[in-house]
Amino acid sequence: MLVTGAARRIGRTIALTMAGAGADVAITYRGSGAEAEQTVRELAEHGHAVFALRCDVRDPLQVREAVAAVAEEFGRLDVLVNNAGMFETAALESVTVEQWDAMFETNTRGPFLMAQAAHPHLKAARGRIINIGSLGGLHPWATHGHYCTSKAALHMLSQTMAKAFAPEISVNCVAPGMIANGEVGPAYEHFAQKTPMQRNGAAEDVASAVLFFATGPHFITGQLLSVDGGLGL
Secondary structure (H helix, E strand, O other): OEEOOOOOHHHHHHHHHHHHOOOOEEEEEOOOHHHHHHHHHHHHOOOOOEEEEEOOOOOHHHHHHHHHHHHHHHOOOOEEEEOOOOOOOEOHHHOOHHHHHHHHHHHHHHHHHHHHHHHHHHHHHOOEEEEEOOHHHOOOOOOEHHHHHHHHHHHHHHHHHHHHHOOOOEEEEEEEOOEOOOOOOHHHHHHHHHOOOOOOEOHHHHHHHHHHHHHOOOOOOOOEEEEOOOOOO
16 A cells, blocks of 8 residues: 555554554655654554655656555555645635646646556556545635645546546545644634534544545445535535
C-alpha cells in the first residue's frame, strides 16, 4: 500500500490504521522529513514492512520513481491512497494565477499522476485507488474558491478513473468535512454546533472510511463517501 502525504495529520492516521490492519505501508512526504521518520518508526511497531520516500506529487518523474520504488520494495502494489493535498484560505477576487495553479497541481494533478504511474501495478494486482476529496468539493466555500474547485475536480476524476480503470481496479473517494485534528477554538466550536452529530470529525473517522474502501467489496467503485457528521446536509 502507498499513502501519499502521510508524514502527519490525516495521512499519518490513515497509514497507521492500514498498518494496524495488516498492510505493508509506504508513505511519501515532501517537506516533512522528520515527521516522516517518526511515522515510519510508529508504523514499524505493527511488524510489517514500511518505508518512507520523498516525493513531490506535482513532479511526474518523482512520481514514477516513487511508485516504481514501492512496487520493487513490496513486490507489488495493490492499494494507492491519494492523500497529499493543499489547503488555503483566500478571497476569490484576490487569488492569483500562481495560487490557483499551485492548488490544482497538488490536489488534482498529483492524484492523476500517481494513479497513472500506479495503473499497471494496480491492474496486475486487481487493486484499489482511494482519493481524499473534501466536503468543500461538494459545497461552495466563498473564501476557499480555488480549493473547492480543485477538490470538485478530484471528485469527478475519481468517477472517471472508476470507469476507465474497471474492471481490474476499483476507485473511490472519501470526502472529509471539518476534521479537528486536535485543534480547538471558536471556529471549531462553531462547526461542531452546526454538525448534526454535534462534534467535529477526527482523523480516525477518515481512516476508517479509507479502510472500508481498501478492504470492502471490490465491486464497490465510483463512490464518494462524505465523512462529515452530517455537516453537509
